[in-house]
Amino acid sequence: MQLFKLLFLFILTPSVVSAEVHEATLNNGMKIFVKEDSRSPVVVSQVWYRAGSIDEVNGKTGIAHVLEHMMFKGTKTSRPGEFSEIIAAAGGRENAFTGADYTCYFQQLEKSQLPVALKMEADRMQNLIITEEEFNKEINVVMEERRWRTDDKPTSKANELMQSLAFVSHPYGRPIVGWMDDLENMHYSDAQEWYNDWYAPNNAILVVAGDVSSTDVFKLAKKYFGNIPSRKIKERKPQIEAKQKGVRRAELKAPSKLSYIQMGYKVPALDKNLDKDSTEIYALEVLAGILSNTSTSRLNQNVVNNAGFAVSASASYAMLTRGGLSLFELYATPSEGVGVEKVEKALKDELAKIVENGVTEDELSRIKTGVIAGDVYQKDSVFYQGMQIGQLETMGYSYKLMDQYTNNIKKVTSEQIQMVAKKYLVDEALTLVTLDPQPLDPNYKPQGKPHVH
Helix, strand or coil: CEEECCCCCCCCCCCCCHHHEEEEECCCCCEEEEEECCCCCEEEEEEEECCCHHHCCCCCCCHHHHHHHHCCCCECCCCCCHHHHHHHHCCCEEEEEEECCCEEEEEEEEHHHHHHHHHHHHHHHHHECCCHHHHHHHHHHHHHHHHHHHHCCHHHHHHHHHHHHHCCCCHHHCCCCCCHHHHHCCCHHHHHHHHHHHCCHHHEEEEEEECCCHHHHHHHHHHHHCCCCCCCCCCCCCCCCCCCCCCEEEEEEEECCCCEEEEEEEEECCCCCCCCCCHHHHHHHHHHHHHHCCCCCHHHHHHHHHCCCEEEEEEEECCCCCCCEEEEEEEEEECCCCCHHHHHHHHHHHHHHHHHHCCCHHHHHHHHHHHHHCHHHHCCCHHHHHHHHHHHHHCCCCCCHHHHHHHHHHHCCHHHHHHHHHHHCCHHHEEEEEEEEECCCCCCCCCCCCCCC
16 A cells, blocks of 8 residues: 655646546446557556545544555455455456545556456445454554654654644644554544545546546446445535744654755645636746756756755655645755755755746756656556546546646746745745754664555
8 A cells, every 4th residue: 555645747748638538427426537548458447535634633644544454354245355366366456545635546457357346446435344353453554554654764754744844734734644643542433434424436536547448438337336325425624724924943853874854835736726827836846847857957966966965855846736735845865974054055045046047948948848758658657647637636626637737837937937936935934854863773673564455
């Protein structure tokens, strides 16, 4: 099982992708999207639920991810683990991942095996059995996963601290894997409640991509999912983050060879209304690329190579979120003997240069060319094609956004990048976490391990 903070980078040419996407809605409210791709006899099936850590409440953090684990533990007609065995016997692979904004279950199979996947997904959508015995075994697995993903990794702990410090009232401040205390005190009834609240066809999306006919997929979807009754979905309360009015800092002491610094500026995400002016959002997207997209990016060139202040430095920006907020983040691992204060100044200096002078046309051209060139690689994956549709639709956007992305990137100017850097990348909106490395224990053994269901 995987945890997704947000995995989404559009890399598309102006080709009319949306023309190849077919959609339908069942009477119970479940949406179906089909992306036909006949290059190989393979099909990817993905069921997306609009339920992630953003929907959790204090005291029950991590429950979205825990329920994802329980979805493999049997139904009224199947025993624990049988789902995975059947997919493997059919020559396929399957897994699931939980994010802040959604949970997704997927299979990749030879195209004739699609009915197998859909039948079993429909079964666990309505017939999941959560027993206290299976839950008590699996919650220990999840705690092991938390130790492996976060507690054993100082930079992961720093990131967790960053999120909780940046988002005080918004649920993006909670870790997707959950706080350990919440996991230790979780009850199997919590998982049952989450399943009852969110796992319904009218809160789900089916995406199928590959060598299939949309007509056939719609028939199969109606056959297996059409009779599952819709349910009233739990009301989602507004969760507003108060405007930040000053720098927030924290220091983490943890065993590590090197120090680490992570900086996050509060910035907007793309509005769900695609008719609204999105100039700032695409300018932030391009700015992140200019700072760290390639070996010739500003952070690599100026902070890592030329100055030698850091062994690595990068930037990121998630322009798409269900929660309406995002962070523009900078990360760096200082070189041995270089203090985090010097690296912080170096990172801020790079931002100041952009505020003062903008970016060059050569930089803009390289980024825009790279975006278009990346399409060659992305379109080779039917899984990624499905993910684009599923993420967009589950987060409240439209898959048709894929058509707009490249053209909007092409329109970004140096002046627009200069403007968003000046407007948003300011100390009043900055949260900063540093890692103070402590001596390593030569006898220390990692406490966690990855999960394999």
